[in-house]
Amino acid sequence: MDAGAVPLERSFYRRDTAVVAQELLGKTIVRRQDQQVLTGRIVETEAYYGDKDPASRAYRGRKNYNSPMFDDPGRLFVYMVHSWWLLNIAAHELGEVGAVLIRALEPIEGIPVMEDNRGVTDLHNLTSGPGKLTKALNVTKDLHGLDVTEGSAELKIVDEGPEDFQTATSHRIGVTRDLPRKLRFYVKGNRFVSR
């Protein structure tokens, strides 16, 4: 993977949140950590909306910490649950509110560095969950608000990966008050999906 690869442009994220969540499957996350390049394929995502979505962090309106969900798409929204950072990308149509949670990756490059970040060596346990992948890629609040459409960004998303794969949907995981719509998307049969 070329570290200078061109990221997806902002117009990609300026669409309905669930559409973006589905189309992010198969794309590649490129993370620069010092001189190393860590890459992984997105194999599982979830869509979260605004004031109509009780499970969303934006449900109770704009706050300081969730402001990227309200602002221009293509920026990172990073927040913590039970001492694990969770990685989201703001994605919504103009005037709407929403973000896509990255739930699982298939590790491609820089696996030894990810193992070091995680403190585990089992490949299938490295990035197969939303809290696991942030630790593997060294994602913390430092990246909150980062514009992933910038070619020079420390973390970006590029349009590289397989074209030919099947996707499936289900209800979101760990959500107590879910919407009737199925808002989780994953690559069918991929071993790195969280469950």
Added chain:
DNA sequence: AGGAAGATCTACT
């Protein structure tokens, strides 16, 4: 100022 909840993970059984 303090308590409770949560889009999780690991380590048990």
Added chain:
DNA sequence: GTAGATCTTCCTA
């Protein structure tokens, strides 16, 4: 299958 760790944000006083 379930308990416990651990921390940020929110809610109430």
